[in-house]
Amino acid sequence: MAESFPLHEACRDGKIDRVRELLQEQPELCLTKDLDSRYPIHWACSFQHEAIVDLLLHQMKKVDLDDLLDDSGWSALHIACSVGNLELVTKLMNHTIKPDVNLQTSQGVTGLHLACSKQHFSVARYLVDNGASTRIKDSRSQLPLHRAASVGSIPLVKLLCDQKSPVNVKDIQGWTPLFHALAEGQGDVAVLLVLEYNAEYKDIQDVSGKYPIDVVPDDKVKEYFLKNVQ
Template sequence: MSQGSFPLHEACREGQESKVRELVEEQPKLLLSQDLDSRYPLHWAVSYQHESIVKILLSRMQSVDLDDLVDESGWSPLHIASSVGNLDIFTELLHHAIKPDADLGTSQGVTALHLACSKQHLAIARLLVKEGASVRKKDVRGQLALHRAASVGSIPLVKLLCDERSPVNAKDVQGWIPLFHALSEGHGDVAVILVQEYNAEYRELQDNSGKAPLDVVPDDKVKRFFLENVEQ
């Protein structure tokens, strides 16, 4: 992207607060302009975690629905905040005058909760759940946020989602339930919790290629740990 072509976008990236104030005063229409990446100024301020600039922009966008501000991949500012993990900025966006949809999906069906779980941003995931975000939304690969939490091995996230009644035995496009993801990444402790506390299936289960959960475990140590704890 050529520098200077999108001065407000650039100022938001660089954290130039006085420049941002000056530009939105003189050319308020820049707030709703897209750059060559199809992103709005707010996307960049959120991405680079410039909280004071986020507040300036939002104060001038009271009548703007943030769900309409999506880039070519369908990412809204809320998606970016959830991925970046800045709780203060995320809260600012969530409490905008026109409340954003916590379940809005990207072009890949990925929600803010999916992203928070992928990056292990527990505080953001908790806030999303508190605000009513669904734990049942699937992305285009058929994955719930729980699939991602299991894959990264986060016990607190797995418990949060399961306690909110996320489907424990929901299959993704390859026929994997969250247990498969936990075991394939070597997270035996998460796998045990899924079975012991939340009744995840494993004995008669097979994925689309005929593999059982124990067939995807990377090493025997994890396999032994899992079996010792679920077959007592």
């Protein structure tokens, strides 16, 4: 007989009355993992059911949210950052036991990495304002700036660089954020990194000996970049 996880299902489906009923009957359910290794608050955050998150947090006043991780090391805060819901991020950060804003998943990823990947600027700014480090590397040795450059977000790149993110740090393939910007055709971001934040482009190579200009897939982007940085 398959295991039943009624609270997890109610949190996923947004059934707040059912959540309230289950929490009254069996409050310990909020601290159980389902077959996906997720806790109820993971599902409530994934589907952005803010009122249900409020109920769960009230029930878990003495619980450290950093202890409620799925098998990939994701906390509720990681999920809220990934979906880009600033209201949820704020609720979680204001929990009675404040979560670690720099907590890393099993892949070394922080909430700031996730917010940058999805271009959630307001979330990223909130995280930085609340102590998120711009200097933490994930398992691929990438900073949040590598991700912001890759997706071509000028506001995020400025935010991170102005918060002292290193600009010329290489990831495991020897790519700096500039490499990622150029490889993705993000000419404006590439020019910004060089002109405003002193990204190196002439004397830096990746592990295969390529220079940043060598990874540009588009001649127009290459021409635009060289015209504006030389």
